Each structure stands twice: as structure tokens, then as C-alpha cells.
Amino acid sequence: MNNSIWFFDNIDVFQILCPHKFKEFEKDHSFNFFKKGDYIYFEDDLANKVFLVNSGKIKIGYLTEDGEEIITSILSKGQIFGEKAILGEEKRNEFAQALDNEVSLCVVSLDMMYELLRKNTEFSISIYKFIGYRFKKLERRLQIMLFKDAKTRLLEFLKELSEEHGFKNAVSGDTVIKHPFTQKEIASLIGLSRPTLNILINELQNDKVLSFERKQIILFKK
Known part of the structure; x- marks a missing residue:
């Protein structure tokens, strides 16, 4: 890792x-x-x-x-x-x-x-x-x-990513993040293997926390 x-x-x-x-x-x-x-x-x-x-x-x-x-x-x-x-x-x-x-x-x-x-x-x-x-x-x-576990690291990363590259969808209230990173780069930046990152992303998508695409991430309004 x-x-x-x-x-x-x-x-x-x-x-x-x-x-x-x-x-x-x-x-x-x-x-x-x-x-x-x-x-x-x-x-x-x-x-x-x-x-x-x-x-x-x-x-x-x-x-x-x-x-x-x-x-x-x-x-x-x-x-x-x-x-x-x-x-x-x-x-x-x-x-x-x-x-x-x-x-x-x-x-x-x-x-x-x-x-x-x-x-x-x-x-x-x-x-x-x-x-x-x-x-x-x-x-x-x-x-x-x-001091943070893998999922917390990813969520903290996404929070900061939203502050740097995100905006609110005026209709849904969701946060849309347009970012420059590949999944491999994201995994490296938060100290995870690529398979571990994929597992966490799938879990968060199944829990309706986010939608993860190549250059766009949507954080759903809670």
C-alpha cells in the first residue's frame, strides 16, 4: 500500500x-x-x-x-x-x-x-x-x-476536493465535483491500493453517498 x-x-x-x-x-x-x-x-x-x-x-x-x-x-x-x-x-x-x-x-x-x-x-x-x-x-x-482509517481518509479527501473543485447543483442541492485526478492518482494521494479504493467507492455508491465517474464526482445531499 x-x-x-x-x-x-x-x-x-x-x-x-x-x-x-x-x-x-x-x-x-x-x-x-x-x-x-x-x-x-x-x-x-x-x-x-x-x-x-x-x-x-x-x-x-x-x-x-x-x-x-x-x-x-x-x-x-x-x-x-x-x-x-x-x-x-x-x-x-x-x-x-x-x-x-x-x-x-x-x-x-x-x-x-x-x-x-x-x-x-x-x-x-x-x-x-x-x-x-x-x-x-x-x-x-x-x-x-x-490517524484515520481508509474510508475516513477517502471522505476527508472528497470533502477537500469539493471545496477546491465543487459547486452546488441549484436544483438537487447535490455537490458536483469536477476534478483533474485519475482513480490511480487518488489512491496514491490518500495512501490506498487501487483495489481498496474501488471497494470503498462501490460501498459509498451502494449507500447512495455519492456517484463516481471519471472526471466528476457527485456527493448527494443528505
């Missing part, structure tokens, strides 16, 4: 951080492109860049001493990773890998990031608030992963 923690970020950092938003940095800015399976960086690589997802999905994780892959997050458009470099991390303690065939990233050097932080007070406050927000969510998810 995979052991994982997940988090979602409802802040579109791309809108506040991408150097294209700042004219003096635009000429030195470019996008990097990756295909499924490509690594953006490995554990112990030099931490001298920050990355923003422009398109596609990125998997963040690390390997245990036994060679087991632990997934800590799956990120999509508008989200940031590698941000611990801003706080002084010198080497990566995780890997980042492309999950889609067409992944493009905005790559911000650490020098450029520090320059942006120095010259833009509002930007600086937003970034540090964002990093604090991420650490708090990560800590809360870790507590859930350590």
Missing part, C-alpha cells in the same frame, strides 16, 4: 508569480517543456529554481530506504513547487516528475525570485503567506493520514 499525503492549493500562484507579470523580468523568462515520465529534478539536486505549472500535472514525492515511492502531492496548472529553495533549502529532499505528455513549466531562478521579492512588497507578502498556507495544510493532511 502506498503511504501518501495530499494537499490542494486554491491560490493560482501563476497569476501573481510568473515573471511575465513583471516587465523588467519578462525578457529573461521562458517556459520549459516535459513529457510523461520526465524528471524535473531528483532528490539531492541543487535547489536553485522555483517552478510554476503552466499546463499538465506534476508528481512530487520521495523514495524510502526500501525503494518505496511516497507521493506527497500532485499539482496542476497555477501551482508552485520547489518553493523550499526560497527558505534556504540547498539540496532537494524530494523528486518532481511529469505525469502528462504535455507539461510546460515556468522556471524562475532563485536569483530572479529574490529580486522579485525585494522589488515587490505585495508579491513578497503573497508568496510567504502561500508557503505558510501550504505547510499548515500539509501538516493537517499528515495527521489525517496517520
